[in-house]
Amino acid sequence: MGRQDIHNFDMPVLCRNCEVRHGGLCGALDADQLLTLSRHTRMVRRPAGDELIADDTEITRYANLMRGVVKLSKMLEDGRQQMVGLQFAPDFLGRLYATQNRVTAEAASEVELCMIPREALEKLVAEHPALEHRLLEQTLRELDEARDWMVTLGRKTAGEKVASFLYMVALHIDPLNRERKTIIFELPLSRADIADFLGLTIETVSRQLTLLRKDGVISVENSRRFTIPDLTRLQGRCG
Known part of the structure; x- marks a missing residue:
């Protein structure tokens, strides 16, 4: 058995069976780091229409989207709502290092989420630069996609x-x-x-x-x- 096989064997069962792990934030972690992270995570399923995050609320946890689609929206003071984005697996749900949520997130379809307490993830990010780099890459990709979408809407x-x-x-x-x-x-x-x-x-x-x-x-x-x-x-x- 090779070193990679040993690492896969030592990896948490939940992570070994995860279909999107390599494309998400966990793709930057080795088996030992995944084991550390898995001690704090829990999988949840939410039906379509469920509010996952409310705008202008305190951030207490993050999530990795494992399956399904999430729609992001902003609420105006007069109650009008504007959809501002969509998220797909394996997108990261939340804003790292922020204290308040800036959007409302709602399940557009049935979704499966890997929930991670804020303190646990931020501690792991501080200890593992590769994880911070992966999350930065995702953030920049979302920024590029938002700019492309501005062109779509405007032109x-x-x-x-x-x-x-x-x-x-x-x-x-x-x-x-x-x-x-x-x-x-x-x-x-x-x-x-x-x-x-x-x-x-x-x-x-x-x-x-x-x-x-x-x-x-x-x-x-x-x-x-x-x-x-x-x-x-x-x-x-x-x-």
């Missing part, structure tokens, strides 16, 4: 916005199958949520989805199950 046509949204979901919703040419997924948002996210009306979203379906770029079953037969073709409709 693209309605058709390009809807195509860009579907392309983003297709790329991220299943981290184990991102290289496949044909992607099948359950749409995690309602038409109303998509319209809110894209700054369009529900009617416009529905009309653009119909055009994509008629052109053979997508197929839709039961209004929520989407098939993208050729991801490159969808990308071509994103502008």
